Amino acid sequence: MAHDIKAASQTVTSRPSYLRSLGAIVWKDLAAELRSRELLSSMLVFAMLVILIFNFALELNANERANVSAGVLWVTFAFAGTLGLNRSMAVEKDRGCLDGLLLAPVDRSAIYFGKMIANLAFMLMVEAIVLPIYSILYNVNLFQPVLLAIILLGSVGYVAVGTLLASMAVQARTRDVLLPILLFPVVLPILISAVKASGKILAAEAMNDIWPFINLLISYDMIFIAVAMIVFDFVVEE
Amino acid sequence: MSSRELVIDIANQMIRVKKLVKRFGLKTILRGLDFEAEQGEFIGLLGPNGAGKTTFLRILSSLARPTMGAVNIAGFELPGQAAAVRQRLGVLSHQPVLYGDLTAEENLLFFGRLYGVVELDERITAVLDMVGLAPRRRDLLRTFSRGMQQRLAIGRAIIHDPDILLLDEPYTGLDQDASVMLDDVLRQVTSQGRTVVMTSHDLSRVAELAKRFDVLSRGKIIASATRAEIPQDGLLAFYRQAVNSPAEAAHGA
Numbered sequence: 060m061a062h063d064i065k066a067a068s069q070t071v072t073s074r075p076s077y078l079r080s081l082g083a084i085v086w087k088d089l090a091a092e093l094r095s096r097e098l099l100s101s102m103l104v105f106a107m108l109v110i111l112i113f114n115f116a117l118e119l120n121a122n123e124r125a126n127v128s129a130g131v132l133w134v135t136f137a138f139a140g141t142l143g144l145n146r147s148m149a150v151e152k153d154r155g156c157l158d159g160l161l162l163a164p165v166d167r168s169a170i171y172f173g174k175m176i177a178n179l180a181f182m183l184m185v186e187a188i189v190l191p192i193y194s195i196l197y198n199v200n201l202f203q204p205v206l207l208a209i210i211l212l213g214s215v216g217y218v219a220v221g222t223l224l225a226s227m228a229v230q231a232r233t234r235d236v237l238l239p240i241l242l243f244p245v246v247l248p249i250l251i252s253a254v255k256a257s258g259k260i261l262a263a264e265a266m267n268d269i270w271p272f273i274n275l276l277i278s279y280d281m282i283f284i285a286v287a288m289i290v291f292d293f294v295v296e297e
Numbered sequence: 298m299s300s301r302e303l304v305i306d307i308a309n310q311m312i313r314v315k316k317l318v319k320r321f322g323l324k325t326i327l328r329g330l331d332f333e334a335e336q337g338e339f340i341g342l343l344g345p346n347g348a349g350k351t352t353f354l355r356i357l358s359s360l361a362r363p364t365m366g367a368v369n370i371a372g373f374e375l376p377g378q379a380a381a382v383r384q385r386l387g388v389l390s391h392q393p394v395l396y397g398d399l400t401a402e403e404n405l406l407f408f409g410r411l412y413g414v415v416e417l418d419e420r421i422t423a424v425l426d427m428v429g430l431a432p433r434r435r436d437l438l439r440t441f442s443r444g445m446q447q448r449l450a451i452g453r454a455i456i457h458d459p460d461i462l463l464l465d466e467p468y469t470g471l472d473q474d475a476s477v478m479l480d481d482v483l484r485q486v487t488s489q490g491r492t493v494v495m496t497s498h499d500l501s502r503v504a505e506l507a508k509r510f511d512v513l514s515r516g517k518i519i520a521s522a523t524r525a526e527i528p529q530d531g532l533l534a535f536y537r538q539a540v541n542s543p544a545e546a547a548h549g550a
Contacts, residue, residue, distance in 0.1 A: 072384065072457045075413035083410035091398035094437075155392030159453070161360055163411035164383040296362065 080165035084173025088147070089180065098146045102185045106139040110189065114196050128199050129257035133250055135193075136186060136210075137217065141239050143181050144221040147174065148229040157229070161295060171291040175222040182214050199261060205269065206260045212276040213253030216283055220246050223287040227294045249283075252276045310369075311336050311461055311492040312357065317366035319352055319516075326352045328516035329366070336460075339493040341507030343500070343536050349516045350496040354465045357494070358388045371460055384412065387459035387491075391469035393450040397439035401430055401449050404438060405456050412457035424452040428482050444475025451482050462486065464495035468502060480505065504532040512539040 075083075092098050113131045117123075151157040151174075160170050190210075194201045221242055228237040243250075256272035312334040319327040326349045334340055344350050355361040356368060359379040368375040370382045388394075395404045402421060409417040425431045428448040438446060447467065454462060467483070468476050476499075483506060487493050497503050503510065504524075510532060512520040520539035527535050 073413045073415060074380075074384065075411060079413070080411055083407055087396065087399065087403075087407045090403060091396050095398040150396070154397065155390060155394045156396060158360060158388075158390075158392075159394035159408065160411075162358060162383055162386065162388055163408070164380045164413075165411055166380075296360075 075163075075165055077166055077169050080163070080169040081173045081176070084160070084170060085176050085180075088174070088177030091150070092177075092181065098143050098150075098181055099184060101146065102139045102143045102181065103188060105142055106135050106185055106189045107192070109135045109138060110193050110196060124197055124199055125261045126258065128193075128197055128201075128261055129254045131197075132193060132201070132257065133213070133254045135189065136182070136214065137243070137246070137250060139185055139189075140182050140214075140217055140221060141242060143185070144178060144218070144225040144242075145228075145235055145238050147178050147181070147222075148225040149234065152229045152234075157226075157295070167292040167295065168288045170295075171222065171226075171287060174226070175218055175287075178222050179214060179218045182218055183211070186210060186214065201261075203260060205266075206257055209253055209256045209260065209273065209276065212273065212280060213249055216249040216253075216276060216280040217246055219280065219283040219287055220249070223291060223294060226291065249276065249279050252279065310334065311338075311371055312494070313367075313369040314357075315367040317353070317356065317368060318364045319349070319356060319361065320364045326516055327356075327363075330513075330517055332511070332518060334461075334492050334494060336492055337490045339487055339506060339508045340495070341503035341510045342494055342496045342513055343503065343510060344496070344513035345540060348513045350513055351465055353513065354388075354463050354494065354496065358386055358463055359383055384457070385460045387454035387457070387462045388465070389447075389450055389454040389462065389467050390465040391467065393438075393446040393453075395438050395446065395450060395453060398437065400435050400437055401425065401441075401452075402434040404449065405452055408453050409456045414457050420456060420458075424456055427455075427485060428452045429478070442475070444471055444478060447471060447475065447479055448482055451479070451486060455486055460491060462491050462493045462495075464493065464497075466496055466498070468497055468499050476502070500532050500536060504530075510535065512536060514540055 110131065117127060148157075151160065161167070190201050193199070224241045224245065225238055228234045228241060231237050252272045252275040256269050256276065259269045259272070310333055312332065314330060314332040317327050317330040317332070318325065330349075330353065332353075342350055342353070352361065356363050356375070357370065359375055359382050362376050371385045373381040375382055396407070399407065402425070405421045405424060406417065409420060414420050422431070425434050428451055430445065430449055430452070433441070433445070438449065441449065464483075467479065471479060480502065487506070495503065495507065507524070509521065509523050510527065511518050519542070520535070522535060
């Protein structure tokens with residue numbers, strides 16, 4: 060009998076579709092961030108400081124630059140990304156909003172993918188600003204289609220794991236410290252593959268040498284996304 | 298007869314909990330708790346700090362899994378049919394569960410989309426009118442006072458017109474004026490045939506709103522009475538008698 064109650068209810072609701080729920084979460088994150096710009100500005104300032112410090116600390120000649128650039132670039136993305144991931148989940152936790160998301164009648168994986176896509180969008184925005192500045196400072200051409208594809212693949216994998224671990228770390232009082240400690244060891248295969256592939260592109264090596272790393276990145280992305288999708292429900296539940 | 302009154306006639310138990318146990322590691326919070334609520338009932342859940350009230354409400358709202366026992370909400374079992382249960386629940390706690398960088402309207406729009414509310418714009422307008430925030434619909438939440446945030450939180454909790462409302466200490470942090478305003482909104486919300494379970498340490502407010510009073514202590518309901526069974530202004534005495542009963546005192550010793 061209780062099942063019939065909704066039929067008599069004044070407001071009609073229907074089970075929200077997976078894509079509609081996912082889209083709502085992405086829209087919410089982007090709308091809130093475009094208004095506050097807290098997350099993007101902190102990521103950007105941090106990324107700029109890292110590349111500036113490396114630029115002054117490593118007095119590089121032209122040959123060394125190509126070797127070092129890939130490493131510096133990915134260290135910058137990884138550190139700035141951690142800031143963004145932490146902040147993104149802290150916003151949910153601070154006002155109890157994570158509970159609000161978990162109370163919604165949507166598939167929990169839609170919540171994960173919504174947060175992940177929003178985090179990826181923030182990371183790509185920061186990368187889009189960092190790349191030209193880095194190119195000028197280090198006098199390296201980073202605007203190569205294959206390198207951009209590798210940055211995209213690396214970012215997807217990083218954010219896939221990062222979103223999952225950030226939702227785990229946010230429950231702890233030491234979340235700011237906990238996330239990098241959890242994240243960096245897990246994400247190491249992605250960072251190594253991305254650095255190796257980026258380095259080979261900047262050194263103008265043959266595509267035959269680069270493809271194994273790209274394949275590795277694609278494989279890790281798929282594995283991490285699949286695992287995160289499966290375990291997210293358990294991670295966020297008490 | 299309104300549709301909601303009709304619903305009261307056809308519906309039976311909205312919440313049925315049998316022998317509920319919840320453990321966190323070695324610590325047992327709920328110890329074989331039994332609880333029932335009928336359609337349209339307003340239940341004040343009382344109890345000292347650490348009695349397990351919040352844990353109980355988190356299990357009812359599917360945010361925590363029971364260790365043992367059966368939980369049935371509106372005909373659906375938890376945790377197996379959690380999504381169907383969530384569609385029928387509205388939850389309000391002392392935290393607003395709203396986003397400071399979104400406007401009042403955007404907050405309701407977001408949660409309305411998550412609940413699949415159709416004709417959402419009209420519903421948002423109706424809800425903002427109900428909680429008295431229509432003139433502030435385009436203002437950012439972070440510019441709201443604590444009382445206004447809590448009123449919008451009620452709007453968030455009822456945006457999908459739930460059959461059951463779970464209120465966990467909704468008055469925490471509110472000043473006297475804001476509490477009175479919240480009373481009015483809650484009275485309006487709960488007069489529409491919803492089943493409500495509310496925890497609060499403010500006995501005067503519970504006494505005013507609830508029709509039945511259950512006392513939870515050490516993970517079990519130790520006393521229950523309807524408003525008719527308690528003399529006027531007798532809720533405090535009833536509560537004290539329950540928590541200071543010889544059986545409870547023996548546990549505490």
